[in-house]
Structures are given as C-alpha cells and as structure tokens.
Amino acid sequence: MSRTKVTIAGLKAKKDAGQKITMLTAYDFYTAAMIDQAGVDTILIGDSLGMVVLGYTSTVPVTMDEMLHHCKAVRRGTEFAFLIGDMPFMSYNVSREEAIRNAGRFIKEAGCDSVKLEGGTEMAPTVKAVVDAGIPVCAHIGLTPQTATKLSGFKVQGKDAEGARQLIQSARDLDAAGAYMLVMECIPDAIAAEITRAVSIPTIGIGAGPDCDGQVLVTNDVLGLFEKFVPKFVKQYVNLAPQIKAALAEYVREVQDGVFPGPEHGFAIKAEELDKLKG
Ligand code: KIV
Numbered sequence: 001m002s003r004t005k006v007t008i009a010g011l012k013a014k015k016d017a018g019q020k021i022t023m024l025t026a027y028d029f030y031t032a033a034m035i036d037q038a039g040v041d042t043i044l045i046g047d048s049l050g051m052v053v054l055g056y057t058s059t060v061p062v063t064m065d066e067m068l069h070h071c072k073a074v075r076r077g078t079e080f081a082f083l084i085g086d087m088p089f090m091s092y093n094v095s096r097e098e099a100i101r102n103a104g105r106f107i108k109e110a111g112c113d114s115v116k117l118e119g120g121t122e123m124a125p126t127v128k129a130v131v132d133a134g135i136p137v138c139a140h141i142g143l144t145p146q147t148a149t150k151l152s153g154f155k156v157q158g159k160d161a162e163g164a165r166q167l168i169q170s171a172r173d174l175d176a177a178g179a180y181m182l183v184m185e186c187i188p189d190a191i192a193a194e195i196t197r198a199v200s201i202p203t204i205g206i207g208a209g210p211d212c213d214g215q216v217l218v219t220n221d222v223l224g225l226f227e228k229f230v231p232k233f234v235k236q237y238v239n240l241a242p243q244i245k246a247a248l249a250e251y252v253r254e255v256q257d258g259v260f261p262g263p264e265h266g267f268a269i270k271a272e273e274l275d276k277l278k279g
Contacts, residue, residue: 021214120170
C-alpha cells in the first residue's frame with residue numbers, strides 16, 4: 001500500500017483499532033528524513049532540543065525563535081509524518097492570546113501540523129483557546145520538564161492515589177478541551193493504562209509502560225548520541241557516540257600523519273596543461 005500523509009483521523013483510527021502509534025523527536029533536516037523513511041507516524045520537534053542539541057542544562061531557556069528555526073528544517077525533511085512543534089516555556093503560559101499567537105507561528109511560519117504544550121487541568125482553558133483558533137494541540141502530562149522545579153525535580157508522577165487521581169482528571173479535562181493526543185511522561189504503567197482507557201484521544205507514553213496507544217523517545221537517546229545521562233525508560237537501539245568519536249579521531253590522525261587525502265581523493269590536471277602553466 002502506498003504511504004500517505006498521517007492525519008489526526010488516522011491517529012485516532014489507530015487507537016480505535018488497537019494499533020500502536022510511533023513518535024520520535026527530530027531537530028534537523030537529515031534526521032527528520034531518516035525518521036520519516038523509517039515509517040514513524042509522528043515527529044515531535046521537542047524542546048528537548050535545548051538539552052540534546054543546543055547544550056542547555058534544561059529545556060527552560062529554549063526560545064520561540066530556536067524552536068521555529070529547527071521546526072522549519074524538520075519540515076523540509078519530512079514527507080509523511082505528522083509534525084508536532086513543542087511550545088517552549090513561557091510561550092503559552094502568560095495569556096491565552098499569546099498562546100494562540102505563538103501556536104500560530106508554529107503552523108504559519110514553520111509548517112508544523114500541530115503544537116504540544118505541557119500541563120494538566122490548569123492548562124485545559126488554554127488548550128481549548130488554541131484549538132478553537134483552529135490549531136490542533138497535543139497535551140503533555142505527568143513529568144513536565146519545563147516546570148520540573150515546581151515538581152521538585154525529575155520524578156515519576158502519580159505514585160500516590162491523590163497524584164494518580166489528579167493525572168486521570170487532567171487527562172479527562174484535556175480530552176474535553178479538544179486536545180487530539182496526550183503525551184504522558186514518567187507515570188506508573190497502571191495509571192497510564194487507566195488513562196488510556198478513560199480518554200477518547202490517543203495516549204503516547206514515555207516512561208509510562210506498554211499500555212499507552214503509542215510510544216515516544218528522544219531520538220538522540222535511541223541512537224546513543226546523548227551521553228550526559230540515559231533515563232531508565234530509554235532503550236538505546238545503537239550506541240553511536242563512541243563510533244562517531246572513533247571515526248573523527250581517525251580523521252584527525254590521518255590528516256596529521258599525511259595519510260588523508262590519498263590520491264583517490266584528489267583531482268588531476270593533464271600533464272600538457274601543467275607544462276603550459278610552467279612554460
Ligand atoms: O521535548 C521533548 O522531546 C518531549 C518528549 C520527551 C515527549 O517533550
């Protein structure tokens with residue numbers, strides 16, 4: 001069957017049919033193209049950009065301009081996957097008007113198909129406002145890295161009955177507000193399964209167990225490119241960083257030793273032309 005562009009209806013149909021939805025992050029043209037070719041359903045231009053590409057120590061400093069710049073590159077590399085632009089901290093928190101304006105920039109300027117924003121019940125009115133403005137919103141609950149300080153660190157959420165009850169209520173409220181999908185980060189498997197049954201929209205887990213409608217991971221973690229730390233929920237499918245470092249060190253050695261470039265990497269000029277030049 002020939003592949004077509006992924007749609008919101010297609011994602012919902014997958015949930016209803018019990019087919020798993022796939023999501024990976026991308027931040028640049030060539031990685032997006034490889035991910036798209038791998039057959040992923042959705043690509044998230046996550047604000048994890050700040051940590052895995054820009055070298056910040058958290059996602060908090062990431063700006064709208066940085067996000068839009070990378071979203072545009074991913075757009076150029078993507079043919080089929082549904083693109084989700086992650087709204088950075090304070091781009092949607094001050095007022096609903098500002099949230100709509102900034103969400104609109106992801107669609108109009110960067111070519112994203114939708115936006116994602118973090119928060120539970122308290123963000124439901126903002127989600128509704130952005131959706132009412134015609135922009136699809138993916139919600140994000142559980143561990144919300146932009147407000148990790150408020151959560152007292154990068155901790156699993158919903159581990160007691162009250163916390164779990166609040167997560168389930170948040171999921172219901174965001175569904176009712178019109179979100180088309182829900183990311184759930186670092187929550188107990190059983191609570192993620194309960195939420196997945198409780199809402200009509202697809203749920204995407206990251207550290208939320210196997211019973212979500214789909215899964216997302218940060219691509220740099222999957223490929224072993226981010227070496228600072230590896231969260232418990234990550235599966236590294238390949239460990240590229242040591243291979244890349246070895247290749248780069250070999251290049252440095254070969255240039256220093258005069259091994260590279262070899263004759264096969266150069267361009268020849270005919271002997272008579274060289275004679276003319278000299279003569
Ligand atoms: O920024 C990001 O990459 C994310 C995912 C971890 C869900 O929000």
